[in-house]
Every structure is written in C-alpha cells, then in structure tokens.
Amino acid sequence: MAVYLFTFILAFCSLFYELVYAQILSVCLGGTKNQYITIIAIFTFALGLGSIMQARMKKRFESRKLLFWIEFGLTVSGVVCPFLIVWILRPEHPEIFRNLAVYLSYFFVFLVGFLSGFEIPCLFDMVENAQGKVLAFDYLGMLAASVLFPFLFLPYLGTAAGLLVVVGFNILALIWLSIGNEGVKISLYGLTFLYMAGMIYYRTELNLVLSNLYLGGA
Amino acid sequence: MNLAFTVITLTSSFCSMAYSMLLASNMTEITGEEVISQCLTMGPYLLGLGLGSAYGDKIKPERRISSLWMLEWTSVLALPVMPIIQILFVFFFFNLSAPGVTVEGKLALSSMLSVTAILSFFSGVLGGAQLPLILKNEKGLTQEWTLAINYLGPLVAGISIVRMNQATVSLGIQIYLIGLVQILGLLLLVFNFEKALRSLILLFIPLIVLTATAFVYPDVETYTMKSLYMGTRISSEQIKNPSGFIKILKHYGDFERVRTPYQTIDLFIEPPEQHFGLPGNASVYLNRKPQFDLFSVDLYHETMVYSGLNFLKRIPENVLILGAGDGLLLKEFKEIKGINKITMVELDQMMIEWSNTNYFMANLNEGSMNPPAENVELIVGDGVSYLRNLRNKKFDLILIDFPFPNGHDLAKLYSMEFYQLVKRAMADDGVAIMDLPLYLDREEKLSFESKVIVKTLRAAKLGDPILFGGSASFIGFKSHGEKPRFDYSLVPEHLKLESALNLVTPFREDEISEKDWEEVPVNTMFWPKGL
Numbered sequence: 001m002a003v004y005l006f007t008f009i010l011a012f013c014s015l016f017y018e019l020v021y022a023q024i025l026s027v028c029l030g031g032t033k034n035q036y037i038t039i040i041a042i043f044t045f046a047l048g049l050g051s052i053m054q055a056r057m058k059k060r061f062e063s064r065k066l067l068f069w070i071e072f073g074l075t076v077s078g079v080v081c082p083f084l085i086v087w088i089l090r091p092e093h094p095e096i097f098r099n100l101a102v103y104l105s106y107f108f109v110f111l112v113g114f115l116s117g118f119e120i121p122c123l124f125d126m127v128e129n130a131q132g133k134v135l136a137f138d139y140l141g142m143l144a145a146s147v148l149f150p151f152l153f154l155p156y157l158g159t160a161a162g163l164l165v166v167v168g169f170n171i172l173a174l175i176w177l178s179i180g181n182e183g184v185k186i187s188l189y190g191l192t193f194l195y196m197a198g199m200i201y202y203r204t205e206l207n208l209v210l211s212n213l214y215l216g217g218a
Numbered sequence: 219m220n221l222a223f224t225v226i227t228l229t230s231s232f233c234s235m236a237y238s239m240l241l242a243s244n245m246t247e248i249t250g251e252e253v254i255s256q257c258l259t260m261g262p263y264l265l266g267l268g269l270g271s272a273y274g275d276k277i278k279p280e281r282r283i284s285s286l287w288m289l290e291w292t293s294v295l296a297l298p299v300m301p302i303i304q305i306l307f308v309f310f311f312f313n314l315s316a317p318g319v320t321v322e323g324k325l326a327l328s329s330m331l332s333v334t335a336i337l338s339f340f341s342g343v344l345g346g347a348q349l350p351l352i353l354k355n356e357k358g359l360t361q362e363w364t365l366a367i368n369y370l371g372p373l374v375a376g377i378s379i380v381r382m383n384q385a386t387v388s389l390g391i392q393i394y395l396i397g398l399v400q401i402l403g404l405l406l407l408v409f410n411f412e413k414a415l416r417s418l419i420l421l422f423i424p425l426i427v428l429t430a431t432a433f434v435y436p437d438v439e440t441y442t443m444k445s446l447y448m449g450t451r452i453s454s455e456q457i458k459n460p461s462g463f464i465k466i467l468k469h470y471g472d473f474e475r476v477r478t479p480y481q482t483i484d485l486f487i488e489p490p491e492q493h494f495g496l497p498g499n500a501s502v503y504l505n506r507k508p509q510f511d512l513f514s515v516d517l518y519h520e521t522m523v524y525s526g527l528n529f530l531k532r533i534p535e536n537v538l539i540l541g542a543g544d545g546l547l548l549k550e551f552k553e554i555k556g557i558n559k560i561t562m563v564e565l566d567q568m569m570i571e572w573s574n575t576n577y578f579m580a581n582l583n584e585g586s587m588n589p590p591a592e593n594v595e596l597i598v599g600d601g602v603s604y605l606r607n608l609r610n611k612k613f614d615l616i617l618i619d620f621p622f623p624n625g626h627d628l629a630k631l632y633s634m635e636f637y638q639l640v641k642r643a644m645a646d647d648g649v650a651i652m653d654l655p656l657y658l659d660r661e662e663k664l665s666f667e668s669k670v671i672v673k674t675l676r677a678a679k680l681g682d683p684i685l686f687g688g689s690a691s692f693i694g695f696k697s698h699g700e701k702p703r704f705d706y707s708l709v710p711e712h713l714k715l716e717s718a719l720n721l722v723t724p725f726r727e728d729e730i731s732e733k734d735w736e737e738v739p740v741n742t743m744f745w746p747k748g749l
Contacts, residue, residue: 015264019257026252027743030600031480032627033246034380036256037239041376044235048369091606132272139268146261150254158745203745210744211635 004137006176007123009169010071011141012148014116016166017078018043019149021109023159024082027214028089029102042106043113050117063125068177070118075170077115081108082163086213160210161203168196222406226286227352227364229403230293231371232378234345236396237297238263238338239379244301244389245334247482248308249327250505250625255334262335266342273343274350286351290404293344294424298397298431300337301389302438307333309442313452321446321506322624384479386568389439394432401425441467443475447486447503471498474576478568481505481621485578500578502544504621515546515582518690520717522651523550524710525686526615528721529649529694529702533557534614538643540601542619543569545583548594552586553712561613562590563597563604570598602630605639612645618652623667623749632671633743637678644697650680654691664725669738670748677740688723689716 022039026032057066085108088101123134153162171192179185199206242259246252277285311329312319319326353364382392401424408418444467456463472487481504488498501511510518527533533556539547543564551560564570573579574588590596597604601620618640623629630636640650654668664672668685671693675683681696684703694702709718739747 015261022256023253024744026627027630030602030627032252032625033243033256034383036252036260037242037376037379040239040256040260041235041373045369045373048365052365091603132275135268135272139265142268143261143265146257146264150257154253154745155747158742160744207742207745211742214743215635215638 002176003123003127004133006173007119007134007137008141008144009173010116010119010123011138012145013074013078013166013170013173014047014112014119015043015142015145016149016153017074017082017112017163018109019145020082020159020163021085021105021112023154024085024210025105028086028105038106039109042109043116046110046113047117050114051121052117053114054118054121058121058125063122064177066118067122067126068174070115070122071170071174071177074112074115075167075174077108077111078163078167078170081111082159083210083213084108086210090214090216092216157200157203158207160206161199164199164206165196168192168199171195222410223352223364224367225406226290226403227349227367228371228374229399230290230345230348230352231368232375233293233297233371233396233400233403234267234341235263235372236375236379237300238341239375240301240389240392240396241304241334241338241341243379243383244304245330246625248506249321249330250507250628251327252626254331258331258335259338262339263342266339266344267346268342270343270346271349272346274347277351279354282351282354286348287407289344289348289351290407291424293348294397294400294404295427297341297344297400298393298428300341301393302431302435304334304337305435305438305442309438309445312446313450315451317449317451386477386479388436388477390432390435393435394428397424397428397432401428440473440475443484443506444471444473444486446506447484447501476568476572478566478572480566481569483569483572485576487578502579505624507622507624509544509621510546514690516714517716517720519546519550520713521687521690521720522617522619522653522692523547523554524713524717525692525694525704525721526617526649526651527554528704528708529651529684529696530615530647531705531708535559536611536613536615536645537561538613538616539563540604540616540618540620541565542617544573544579545570545585545587547617547619548586548590549583551594552584552591557593560591560594561597562594563599563601565598565600567598570596602636602639605636605643608643611643612648613643614645614648616640616644616648616650618650620653622653622655623671626746629741629746629749630743632674632749633741633746634674634677635743637675637680641678641680641697646697649694649696649702651692651694654685654687654693666738667749669735670741673735673738674741685725686723687720689720691725 018039022032022036025039026035029035054066085101085105088104089098091098093101120134120138124131127134149162153165157165172189175185175188175192179188238259242256245255245259249255274285308330311326315326321327321330349364349368352368379392382395401421404424405421408421441464448470450463450467452460452463471489472485474485476483484503484506485500486503487500490498497512499512502509533554535558537551537557537560539560539562541564542548542562543566548560548562551557570587573583574585580588587596618631620631621628623632644650654671672683672685675693675695679698681699682701683693683695684701685691685693686704696702704722704724706722709721713721741747741749
C-alpha cells in the first residue's frame with residue numbers, strides 16, 4: 001500500500017512543482033495562459049524523455065536507489081529553482097543575462113519533468129503485477145495537484161509556502177526510500193510534518209521573500 | 219510502415235493535447251479565471267491520458283488494429299466538435315437559466331468548468347488509449363522511439379497553440395488546422411491498413427465535419443457573446459420556434475470582436491431608438507468584461523484626469539499613463555497646456571491600432587494617438603516591466619487605467635508589489651489616481667474587493683488614500699503622508715455636469731476606515747487573494 005501512496009505523492013509533487021513554475025513565470029514574464037500551456041507541454045515532453053532514459057539506465061542502477069537520487073534532485077530543485085528563477089529574471093541584470101535566464105527557467109521546468117519521468121518506471125520495477133494500480137495512483141496524484149493548487153495551496157498558502165509544504169511531501173518519500181529502521185523512519189516523518197507545520201505558520205513571511213526578490217529592495 | 223506509425227503516434231498525441239489546450243484557452247477567455255481554467259482542464263486531461271492508456275493496454279492483440287482504427291475515427295470526428303459543444307453549453311446555460319445569473323456566479327462557473335473538464339478528460343482518453351496499441355504493434359517502431367515521438371506531440375501542441383494565440387489566429391482556424399493534422403494521420407492509416415477505395419472516400423466525412431465546425435464556430439461564438447451582453451433568455455415558445463430568437467441575435471446591433479495576443483476586445487453597438495430618435499448605446503468589453511459605454515465614457519476619463527490635477531494643485535511636468543490604449547485619457551490632455559512630457563505605456567499594440575482605425579473609437583478619442591502630440595511618448599510594453607526598469611525617473615502625476623482585476627493576470631496589477639513600484643516612480647509631492655472597481659456591494663457598503671485594494675495600497679506604505687466618485691469611483695494617493703485634498707474652486711467650468719459632480723463626491727470617512735477589516739487580505743503577486 002505504501003508504494004501506491006508514495007506513487008500518488010510523487011506524481012502530486014511533480015505536477016505541483018510545474019504549476020508553481022507556471023505561476024512564477026507568469027508573474028515574472030507575463031501571459032498566464034501561455035505560460036501554463038508552455039509549461040504543461042514541456043513537462044509532458046520531458047516526462048517521456050525521462051522514462052526513456054530510465055529504461056537505458058535501469059541495468060546499471062537498482063530502481064530503489066535510482067528513485068532515491070531522483071527524488072533527492074527533485075527536492076533540492078523544488079526548494080532552490082523557483083526562488084532562483086525570480087532572482088535571475090530581475091530587470092537590473094544585463095539584457096543578455098536576462099535572455100539566458102528565460103531559457104534557464106524553462107530548463108528548470110524541463111528538469112522537473114525529466115526527473116519525474118524516471119519515477120513511474122522505477123515504481124513499476126518495485127511492484128510485481130500491479131502496474132495498472134501504480135499508473136492509476138500516478139494519474140490521480142496529478143489530478144489532485146491540478147485541483148488542489150488553484151483551490152487550496154495558492155489561495156491559502158501562496159506560492160512560496162505552498163511550494164515548501166509540498167517539498168515536505170517529497171522529503172517523506174525520500175525517508176521512505178532510504179531509511180530501513182521503522183523507529184527512525186517514524187521519527188523522521190514526525191520531524192518532516194513539524195517542518196511542514198512551520199512552513200504553514202510562516203506562510204506570510206515566506207511569500208514576502210519572493211516579493212522582495214522580485215522587487216529587488218524597492 | 220514505420221513512417222505511418224511515426225506520423226500516427228505524433229498526430230494523435232499532438233491533437234488530443236492541442237484540443238485540450240484550446241478548451242482551456244476558450245474557458246479562460248469566457249471566465250477570466252486563467253489559473254483555475256488551465257488547471258481544471260489539464261488535470262482531467264492527464265487523468266484521461268492515464269486511464270485511456272490503461273484501457274488500451276487491455277485490448278486483445280487480435281483487436282489492436284481495428285481498435286486503433288476505431289479510436290482514430292472517433293478522435294477525428296469528436297475532438298473538433300468539442301469547442302463548439304463548450305460554447306453551446308455556455309449559450310444554453312445562460313439562456314435557460316433565471317434572469318440575473320452571470321458568468322461570475324459560482325453555479326455558472328462550476329458548471330462551465332465541469333463541462334470543460336469532462337471534454338478534456340475525454341480528449342485525454344482518446345489520446346491515451348491509442349498509445350499502447352501503437353506500442354505493441356510489431357510493425358511499428360521500437361518502443362523507445364514510439365514513446366519519444368508520442369511525447370513530442372504535446373510539446374509541438376504547446377508551442378503551436380502559444381504561437382497561434384500570439385499571432386491572433388481565430389479559434390475557428392485553429393480548430394481547422396489541428397483537424398487537418400489529425401486527418402493526415404487517418405489518411406496514413408487508410409493507406410497502410412485499409413486498401414479499399416471505400417475507406418479513402420470515407421475520409422471526406424471528417425473533412426466535412428471539420429470544415430463545417432470551423433465555418434460555424436465564429437457565428438456560434440458571436441451569437442453567444444451577443445446573447446450574454448444583451449442578457450437574453452429563451453422562453454418555452456422560442457424553444458419550439460427558435461427562428462425568431464436567432465433572427466434577433468443575428469440582426470440586433472453590430473458586434474465586432476478583435477483578438478489580440480493579450481486580450482479579446484468586443485464592441486457592441488445597439489441600434490438607435492426609432493421612436494424618440496435617440497442614438498443607440500455602444501459598449502466596449504475587454505475579455506468579456508465591460509469597460510465603458512457611450513454614456514459613461516466622458517464621466518470616467520474627465521474625473522480621472524481632473525481629479526489628479528486638482529490634487530496636485532499645479533500643472534504637472536511629467537505625467538505617466540499606464541494602460542489606456544483606447545486613447546481616451548490622452549484626449550483629455552489635449553486641452554491641458556504646459557505639460558512637459560506625457561509618457562503612456564500600453565501593453566497591447568493591437569489595442570492602439572484598433573482604437574486608431576475603428577470608426578467608433580477614432581471618433582471617441584479624437585485621434586489622440588494618431589499621431590500623438592509632440593509632448594507624448596507612446597511606449598508599447600508591459601507597465602509592470604516599465605516600472606521595474608525605471609531608474610531614477612520620477613512622475614508628478616501617474617494615472618493607472620487598467621481593466622478591472624478579473625482574473626489572475628489583472629489581479630497582479632492591483633498587488634502590493636505593483637503599488638510599491640508605483641511609489642518608487644512618484645515624485646516627492648506626486649499624485650497617483652487609479653480606478654476603484656466594484657465600489658458598492660448590495661448593501662451599499664464598500665465591497666470586499668475594494669477593501670482588498672485599499673488594504674493592499676496601505677500595505678505598500680503609500681500615503682493615505684482618498685476614495686471618491688459616486689458614479690465612477692477612483693482612488694487618489696500620494697507617495698507618503700496625508701491623503702490628497704480637493705480644492706473645489708479649481709474644478710474647471712468646462713467639465714460636464716456629471717463629471718464635476720462625480721469629481722466632488724468623496725466617500726464617507728467611516729467607509730474607508732480599517733475598523734473590522736481584519737478578515738480583509740492583502741493581495742500580492744505571489745499570494746493572490748481577495749480579487
């Protein structure tokens with residue numbers, strides 16, 4: 001059952017990160033409708049490339065280990081990249097840097113999709129004869145992200161706090177993948193929930209960090 | 219054989235995603251809710267893709283080709299019709315509902331979004347079910363290549379839709395172009411698996427459906443929009459005999475729709491009143507939301523310009539106008555001498571062009587932008603970016619004429635960050651005037667949205683604002699300190715009576731005191747709330 005729960009969580013996190021990118025890029029570059037369309041397109045494409053790449057790498061790496069590193073990458077990029085995007089797209093940077101920054105932003109979008117593409121094939125390898133269920137939970141996770149982002153996370157937590165709470169879910173997956181000892185695992189889960197509660201408590205301040213990065217000290 | 223599979227893989231993934239994106243774009247345009255429309259279209263699409271793929275996986279090997287054939291036919295016949303179903307739903311929903319039901323209402327919004335989500339889900343199922351059938355076909359490419367090409371489809375779809383939106387290609391044409399790509403896939407399937415000429419002839423059916431859809435769509439869209447603007451309702455009599463109703467929609471008034479890369483501009487001109495010889499009203503809508511009509515246009519623009527001058531108590535040296543691509547604010551400045559420079563920043567080049575060339579608009583703005591006066595600098599660009607890029611330039615008077623904050627994109631222009639940028643651009647004793655949308659609620663109190671705007675202004679640490687205008691309401695503020703004050707002796711005599719009265723009608727102090735405002739949020743770009 002844990003596999004299905006984490007399949008749901010991983011799919012949820014992946015699409016959530018992309019929606020956060022769409023939100024941030026629509027603030028920094030404008031054109032919400034086109035940003036969302038572009039990002040979903042890049043995400044779907046990168047997702048496919050990631051799953052192809054996993055097929056090539058699975059002979060060399062054990063699936064659980066590979067999935068751990070993938071989730072580690074997604075967690076780090078989830079924390080760093082959205083803030084980085086707001087900073088690199090600031091107008092005081094030289095024009096050539098800003099043009100490159102736009103491409104770099106879309107590369108981050110691609111990266112999340114690409115890494116997420118590894119998830120399902122890895123999870124397939126971890127279960128036997130239940131691939132249909134894994135797929136079902138994966139798509140349900142994505143549906144949940146697309147509904148909860150505009151109706152729950154964005155209005156009640158804002159972009160930054162919502163993102164950092166969801167990073168907590170990714171940390172839960174990392175713990176599940178890497179820690180064997182049940183006691184340690186439960187303690188770490190507890191700490192992660194505490195972290196998520198902290199993010200919710202400081203939601204106003206966290207969103208102001210993005211605002212200040214955007215304004216550059218105005 | 220490989221080529222056929224490659225093309226079918228690409229076209230099926232491209233088309234299902236592209237139609238889904240069209241549905242999302244259409245819903246965004248109708249509701250003005252960008253984020254919700256996009257999320258609630260893409261989520262069900264991805265779910266449909268997954269469930270379709272699971273369904274396709276279970277199809278028995280001997281039925282794969284026939285199922286692929288059937289799915290292609292279903293897609294090519296059903297997908298192009300979806301945008302029409304979507305717009306027809308909007309039409310019938312409003313015409314069959316009780317008077318007073320609006321697009322902004324929760325029931326209307328949730329119904330429209332639900333229908334769009336179902337259609338998008340169906341599009342995902344059709345796209346997803348085809349992939350396993352192609353993957354498992356021994357005549358096809360390797361699985362890796364098939365997957366790669368399949369995932370290329372959505373990327374191409376995203377780029378194509380964005381490009382077509384930017385090039386303002388009409389929705390009817392977009393439907394047609396995507397449909398042609400889909401028919402190409404079906405054509406290859408016909409050549410490879412159904413060699414009979416009969417099948418080739420059958421291809422005319424989707425071509426006819428597609429052409430009819432693309433041809434009919436603009437009319438359906440026009441009638442739906444006219445119907446929404448007129449607030450029509452169909453009676454039971456008219457359902458039995460709809461020709462009279464359609465005749466009214468077809469012939470009543472003139473309707474013009476201009477799609478730009480940023481917005482949809484609608485101009486609806488009512489016919490003159492025959493009996494008393496009164497002129498018909500004309501209304502301009504941006505993204506389906508009313509902007510002004512013939513009877514309010516002077517009231518709005520005169521109040522905005524002359525309140526700013528009144529607060530400033532002098533002729534400003536540098537004026538900044540944000541928005542106002544209709545040229546109506548610039549028209550007011552024609553009469554005012556002594557201004558060193560007026561900088562106007564408008565995002566939408568097509569809005570300027572339309573306002574210069576459309577007969578109705580060009581008459582209203584008296585050619586104020588065609589060409590602009592010598593002291594006017596017209597900048598086509600994003601107002602927020604302009605303010606972000608300003609270094610040390612300061613303005614004595616800033617007029618902010620943006621559309622109402624309907625939707626996510628526009629709410630950014632009423633955010634704390636934006637107001638901080640405005641503060642940075644204001645001269646020390648400078649004044650800014652902005653439109654205050656949605657002034658009063660049903661109990662004649664300051665509406666929640668207006669409170670959000672006032673509270674957001676205060677969070678940006680601007681000066682105390684003054685709210686004024688009983689008929690068309692505005693906010694005026696300085697960069698710091700006390701609220702601006704009117705000097706009624708300076709109200710020019712040439713103003714129209716309604717403008718002068720509007721100008722000198724400040725809100726009661728108790729209406730804008732922040733007592734009991736704890737629940738009112740501050741709207742920021744990264745935490746959009748309350749608008």
